[in-house]
Structure formats: C-alpha cells, structure tokens
Amino acid sequence: MFRPRPALASGPSGWAALWVVCLALWLAAAAPLQASTRIKDVAVVQGVRSNPLTGYGLVVGLDGTGDQAAQMPFTAQSLRNYLEQHGLSLPPGANFQPRNVAAVLVTAQLPAFAQPGQAIDITVSSVGNARSLRGGTLITTPLRGVDGQIYALAQGNLLVGGAGAGAAGTQVVINHLGVGRIPNGGQVERAVATPFLLGSTIDLNLNAADFQTARRVAQSINQAKGEGTAQALDGRLVRLRAPADPHARVAFMADIEDLPLQLAPPMARVVINSRTGSVVMNQTVTLAPAAVAHGNLTVTIRVTPQVAMPAPFSPPGTRPVVVEQAEVQIGQEGGALIQMPASTQLSEVVRALNAMGATPMDLVSILQALRAAGSLRAELEVI
Numbered sequence: 001m002f003r004p005r006p007a008l009a010s011g012p013s014g015w016a017a018l019w020v021v022c023l024a025l026w027l028a029a030a031a032p033l034q035a036s037t038r039i040k041d042v043a044v045v046q047g048v049r050s051n052p053l054t055g056y057g058l059v060v061g062l063d064g065t066g067d068q069a070a071q072m073p074f075t076a077q078s079l080r081n082y083l084e085q086h087g088l089s090l091p092p093g094a095n096f097q098p099r100n101v102a103a104v105l106v107t108a109q110l111p112a113f114a115q116p117g118q119a120i121d122i123t124v125s126s127v128g129n130a131r132s133l134r135g136g137t138l139i140t141t142p143l144r145g146v147d148g149q150i151y152a153l154a155q156g157n158l159l160v161g162g163a164g165a166g167a168a169g170t171q172v173v174i175n176h177l178g179v180g181r182i183p184n185g186g187q188v189e190r191a192v193a194t195p196f197l198l199g200s201t202i203d204l205n206l207n208a209a210d211f212q213t214a215r216r217v218a219q220s221i222n223q224a225k226g227e228g229t230a231q232a233l234d235g236r237l238v239r240l241r242a243p244a245d246p247h248a249r250v251a252f253m254a255d256i257e258d259l260p261l262q263l264a265p266p267m268a269r270v271v272i273n274s275r276t277g278s279v280v281m282n283q284t285v286t287l288a289p290a291a292v293a294h295g296n297l298t299v300t301i302r303v304t305p306q307v308a309m310p311a312p313f314s315p316p317g318t319r320p321v322v323v324e325q326a327e328v329q330i331g332q333e334g335g336a337l338i339q340m341p342a343s344t345q346l347s348e349v350v351r352a353l354n355a356m357g358a359t360p361m362d363l364v365s366i367l368q369a370l371r372a373a374g375s376l377r378a379e380l381e382v383i
Contacts, residue, residue, distance in 0.1 A: 039204075039217055040257035043238065046203035047195040051110040053151055053186075057141030058082065059124065059133055059158065062100045065177075066136075067128035069097035075128055078103060082139070102130035106141050106154050108186050115191050119184035122154045132177035134160040143186060151192070156185035197249065202242045209235040212264045220259050225252075268378035270371075272364050279363050281378070290375035 058078055059066075067075040076096050083090070090096055108122040124138055136158050143152040158180035196202070206213055214232040221230035221240065232238050240256070242249050268284040310318040370376035 037261045037263050038257060039220065039259050039261050042208075042213060042261065042263070043204040043206050043217060045196060045253065046205050046237075048112045050112055051145055051151070051192055053108045053110050053143035053145055055106040055141045055143040055154065057104055057106050057124075057138055057154070059102045059104050059126075059130075059136035059138050060100060061135060061137045062102060062130070062133065063135060064099050065130060065132040065134070066098065066100050066102040067126075067130050068099070072103065072128040075101055075103040102126055102133060102136065103128045104133070104138070106138065106143060108143055108152060108154065110145070110151055110188065110192060112194060113191075114188045116188050118188045120152060120186040120188060121184060122156075122182050122186045124158055124180045124182065126178035130178060132160070133158050133180045134177055136180075138182060138185070145192075149190065151190045152186045152188050154182065154186040156182040158182060197246055200241065200244065202240045202249075202253065204238040204240065206236045206238070210264075210267075211235040214238055216261060216263070220261050221256060224255065224259055269381060270367055270376070270378045271381045271383060272367065274364070274382050279367065285376070285378040287370070288375040288377065290370060290373060 056078075058075075069076040076098065079098060079101055080090060080096065103126070104124045105127050106122055106124055108120050110120065114120070122138075122143075124133065126133055138155055138158060141154045142150045143154055145151050159182065160177055160180040204217065206217070211232075211234075214235055214237070217238050218230040218232040221238075222228065228241070230238055230240050242252055265284050266282055268286065269282055270285060271280045272278070306323050308321050308323050310320060367376060368380060371378070371380050
C-alpha cells in the first residue's frame with residue numbers, strides 16, 4: 001500500500017532546523033582530530049636503557065689508504081699480535097710496514113632487553129692517520145662494557161658515506177672518510193640484567209621535571225588501573241604498583257604506555273644560542289609593556305700601506321720602506337625609544353621585537369634586559 005512521505009515542516013523554523021543539522025554535520029566532518037599525548041611520550045621506565053660498548057680493532061683490505069707504520073707503530077704491533085694468534089710470527093728486525101691496515105675504535109649501543117644472537121649496528125672510527133676506510137673490512141673485534149666484560153662481537157664490511165681523490169699533492173674529500181658504519185655488524189653475546197622484572201614496583205622517569213605533569217600521569221594511571229596504582233613522588237618520578245608475574249607485568253606496562261594524557265601548557269622559556277645568535281621562544285612567552293632603546297656602537301680601523309721614499313743624499317743602497325698608516329673611527333647609531341605594548345601571544349611578541357629592526361645578536365641583549373626589567377615573562381636559557 002502506498003504511503004505518502006511526510007513533508008518537511010514549512011516555514012522559517014523548518015528550514016532553520018535543516019540548516020543547523022547540515023552545519024553540524026559539516027563541522028563534525030571538517031573538524032581535525034586532536035592527537036592526544038601518551039604516557040610513553042613523556043616518561044620512560046627507570047632502568048630500561050641502552051648500554052654503550054666499545055672495542056679496539058683493525059680494518060684490513062684498504063687500497064693503500066691505511067695507517068703509515070712509521071708514524072703509527074701501534075698499528076703494525078696490533079697486526080703482529082693478530083698474526084701470532086694464528087701461528088704466524090715474523091722474523092726479528094723485519095721491515096713490516098703494512099699500508100692496507102688501519103687501527104680503529106668500534107662503538108655500539110646495546111639495546112635494552114637484547115638477547116644473545118641478536119644483531120646490532122656498529123660504528124667504526126679511525127684512530128691513526130689513515131686517509132680513508134672506504135672498502136675496508138673489520139676483523140673480529142670484541143666489544144666491552146664499562147665493567148670490562150665482552151657483550152658483543154663486531155665484524156663486517158664498512159659503509160663509508162664519502163669519497164675522495166688526489167694527485168700531485170692535491171686532494172679533494174667529500175664528507176668524512178675516517179668513519180664508517182656496519183649495519184647489523186655486531187652480534188650480542190651476553191645479556192644485561194634489567195631491574196624491570198625485580199621488585200613489586202616500577203618507577204617512571206619523566207623526560208622533564210614538572211610537578212603538574214607528574215600529577216597528571218599518576219591521575220591517568222589511577223583512573224585506568226584503580227586508585228593507588230600510581231603515586232607521584234616528586235616532579236620527575238612516578239612509582240607504580242606492578243604485578244609480580246612477568247607476563248602480567250608486560251601487559252600492564254603496555255596498557256600504561258598507551259594511556260592518553262592531557263598536558264598543561266609548557267613553562268614560558270626563551271632559549272638563546274650564544275654561538276650562533278639563534279633565539280627560540282615557545283607559545284607561552286608573554287610580554288608586559290616596556291620601552292626599549294637599542295643603539296649600536298661601531299669601531300672601524302683602517303690600515304693603509306704607504307711607501308716612504310729615501311731622503312735626498314741618503315747612503316747608497318737605501319731602499320724605500322712601507323709604512324702603515326692607521327685610522328680609527330668610532331661611530332654610534334642613535335637608538336630611538338620604542339614603546340612595546342603588552343603581548344599575550346607569541347606572534348605579537350615576535351612582531352614587537354621585529355619592529356625594532358634588531359638582529360638576532362641584538363635580540364639576545366634586548367631579551368636579557370627585558371627579563372631583568374620584569375617585562376619578559378619567561379625563563380632565559382643560554383646554550
């Protein structure tokens with residue numbers, strides 16, 4: 001049986017309702033998704049870290065670009081010891097000067113939870129006067145920890161991201177030829193014990209000390225895992241009550257790391273690089289009303305060489321001499337007094353500072369003066 005479709009309510013109210021519904025759907029589709037911060041982005045598990053490894057070895061197979069034995073005797077000595085371990089001994093007094101061998105230091109990072117048999121990347125760096133490690137092969141090198149124990153073995157062909165050529169005393173080098181990498185060139189031989197599975201608690205270390213962040217991390221964990229699971233001990237340490245079973249503890253930490261976290265606005269901070277003059281400000285930097293006058297003092301020294309000819313009737317053999325004429329000028333540009341209004345946004349702070357026409361090095365002095373006067377509401381950090 002045919003049933004008529006109900007008509008839309010006529011009049012302004014019906015069309016207004018339809019317009020509101022369409023606008024709401026359009027805004028919902030066009031609104032960008034806000035990415036929330038996870039706990040793993042602001043904190044790490046205490047004791048779960050990598051360990052540095054280092055070792056001394058030899059790179060062989062170089063095309064005449066190795067260490068010069070006359071200037072680096074330890075390279076030849078290391079090769080002698082290596083050959084003696086394989087039953088080969090050179091006669092005393094033999095002129096042994098290999099040019100295809102280079103002494104190197106091998107470094108690597110042993111990841112957390114690494115087990116015997118796993119592969120790690122290694123970096124090989126020349127310690128002698130080798131011109132290039134390109135095309136070389138690292139022979140078996142033990143990698144030791146700070147305790148002197150061997151935790152990995154390294155060996156393999158080097159990858160050097162550079163090139164070089166030379167002839168008749170002229171040499172052209174691109175990038176560094178004395179450093180190379182061997183992907184998966186190290187093999188783990190011993191695991192490092194971690195405190196992750198020990199004790200009844202797990203400590204989270206925040207990447208930056210902040211009491212508000214520590215409290216919010218503890219609140220987020222307690223809301224998901226129950227009250228009393230997490231406790232903020234200070235501005236950087238949050239202690240968790242974790243299950244004793246290893247499988248349950250891994251699942252517990254997996255859930256903790258993915259918990260969403262709403263961070264408070266960061267502390268207002270201005271970072272100044274004194275070597276390059278770079279100035280970086282975060283979004284919470286504000287500026288109170290102030291008046292600034294900045295002038296530049298310029299000192300110019302010009303040296304003009306002048307030739308003084310010998311005076312008449314000078315002794316024979318008298319030659320002209322060169323005399324340097326120095327001229328020193330000091331100039332100071334006038335600094336107009338500029339009123340800087342109160343700014344509550346970073347863009348306004350930048351606009352106010354740019355209005356003065358100051359260079360990055362001038363901004364360093366201006367920001368320090370504003371901070372001392374109490375107008376710049378931010379912490380200054382010089383790196």
